[in-house]
Amino acid sequence: MTRIAESLDTSPDYSAEVVIIGAGFGGLEVAKVLGRAGVDTILVDRHNHHLFQPLLYQVATAALSATDVAEPVRKILRRQASVKVLFGAVTSLRPEAHEVRLRSGQRLRYRYLVLASGAITGYFGHDDWARWAPGLKTIEDARHIRSQLLLTFERAERSNDPEERRKLLNIAIIGGGPTGVELAGAIAELSRYTLARDFRSIDPQATRIMLVEAGPRLLAGFSEELSAYTETRLQRLGVEVLTGKAVDDIQPGHVSVAGISTPVGLVIWAAGVSASPLAGQLGRTDRAGRIAVDECLAVQGHEGVYALGDVAAFKDEDGRTLPGLAQVAKQQGIHLGKGLAARIRERQALSPFRYENRGNTAIVGRHAAVFERDRFRIKGWLAWLAWAIVHVYLLVGFQNRLLVSLQWLWRYLTYERGARLIVGDRPEEVRSEDPGSVRK
């Protein structure tokens, strides 16, 4: 049966000169460049929107709405007539046949393939923790964390047991990179300011926020000076910074750090990502699940296959693998898009990619951020302003820029947050955990 089906099955459902998998920062740039060059292209993604991930923590902490940080891929590429957008999940790569397959069973044939499928939350072999410690990579993740975060306060308010209330108001964030730091700062401000006067039985200001980092310091990608500043700043907001301490176990309602178990109302996982599993279909991947690419972003051993962004392991001149940053993916996307267009149009060979570091930034709290580019460092209010301007500028779409700017201004003036919605989590999940008071 299978053989007959396969043999009948010679014409693909779609074919294009270039197929791009993933509409993140990298894939989208490739599509834009190819679209401007009029190259016949298909861009396939399992979401209908491009997500501006650097602001996702603000959705998770009720500061922005999901629609503020996402833009329909079709709308972004509306004017690129040669680019067709498909909403679908790629399940297998078949580089020998120059085809990819979607979960729907449809097949896309390509001459060149660009794998830009990004990364997913990684639990370093502890996938069972995913259920109790949600990660933050998608809109669904952000809404889920937002609901769980707000539910923690609702649960505490509903409880009649002071001990249980205290436990519920313990929040642990695992991972002291930019996402963990940003979440800790934002949750501290939510509990200290926004929610301060909204409850009658609990005091949200008493929320205990733990930021757990296995390495020796926060923001390992930054200089020690900025790490120290970040730690002090978070501590001033009331965050307990636990560096050099690894998580041993996560259970519902409990987290164990360096051998000590603490009852918690919420655990958020910001400790790591691993590359999209599609990378593994192209060969052996590194520890982070990434596939190696050469200096032109080509995947060795497969003709016409390229990879970039979080899914690719690209080594710079010093032999260091480039980090999983939006600007890396974006620069690679522009470079590869131009290269492929020239190759298709003028049969030119691809040129080597060179990364230009435009600087790293992380937000530490209300008008406090760190910025670093090589030896140039700023921190505090000025870094925050620079961060805000750059991030608004990088948002796709004028409407998003306007709405996000206004919401930041509003929040800055009032400490209010406009997106305090619990949706999809039913209120019966808010219950006293004291078995004596739980009935049918």
Added chain:
Amino acid sequence: MTRIAESLDTSPDYSAEVVIIGAGFGGLEVAKVLGRAGVDTILVDRHNHHLFQPLLYQVATAALSATDVAEPVRKILRRQASVKVLFGAVTSLRPEAHEVRLRSGQRLRYRYLVLASGAITGYFGHDDWARWAPGLKTIEDARHIRSQLLLTFERAERSNDPEERRKLLNIAIIGGGPTGVELAGAIAELSRYTLARDFRSIDPQATRIMLVEAGPRLLAGFSEELSAYTETRLQRLGVEVLTGKAVDDIQPGHVSVAGISTPVGLVIWAAGVSASPLAGQLGRTDRAGRIAVDECLAVQGHEGVYALGDVAAFKDEDGRTLPGLAQVAKQQGIHLGKGLAARIRERQALSPFRYENRGNTAIVGRHAAVFERDRFRIKGWLAWLAWAIVHVYLLVGFQNRLLVSLQWLWRYLTYERGARLIVGDRPEEVRSEDPGSVRK
């Protein structure tokens, strides 16, 4: 066992002078008035937000974000120190014990109870249709319809079968009241303008939108003149208006109207609501599931129990039951809140409620609406402007007003919609329904 548990179980988890069930337009007004009078009150709702239902169709049609039309109940009542907000689902009323029970098992004791639990989508005995024809009452509903609506276009774009594409671009809306009319107009504009240039294989302008109404005309609550205007206006937008035709059956991918089955990509149910099932725990309800109340909004046969809004059947002087409108619930809430405060503080008797009709409005499309108050009628651009101003004014929260105004202005100028997000519906649901092309 049960008897022992019951006998031990004499002290409630919470008690208050007044318990209000539901934070909709009615319940919220009662809470505000009682809060200002310092009356010890508990407001319980199964959502953490007050929902501005009149704009919910704009969330369902990707024009507004969910957070624009919802405001946390706690935030609204922040300054009412005597009002405690509980997030929970009431499962039973026990008026003889002056108690209500939450699904969590917790019990709330009251001296006065205000039932303001609103309405749910009603399928007139065809509950099996709910799965194929979602209704529009909650944020979840609106997001679900939005995803399904956008998925219909994605499905059609993905299909290689022209016949199937045509079928998928049939959209049926059941019910020609204000919600059905507003949805039909908004979906027509979405397909004619916003999406027009976003697809490569389909032409969204070819979308066939059917508005099905069993009664003789659209907007039965308005005058015949405005019904006729609405019909003409929708037809000009390309909507097929089918009045005097009842739905016989709804199946996945098909709807049967007046004996004729049509293949469809999406069916939306806007044909009716029925009162919250809690009403039935207080006595016999009317056909719409509402409990009768006297001229002071008291439920007969239960001491200290009141009902208002969509859950109550209140007869005006002419013996007509007041319709389920926001303004009815709101006026009743203010009246009852003041009455209860005076009764509790000064032992005054409650006074009869009198409804003052402030006029009805429905939006028919871009700068077109109808407004009617007794013999005063306006239609078209002016009615639309009045509608926009009134609705922005009625939104809770300055931030929401500002954001919604800006988004309307932006949409008016560009035809863009900022909230075209498909979330929670996985792309594998986008599949060709041609069995030949569906594989594992």
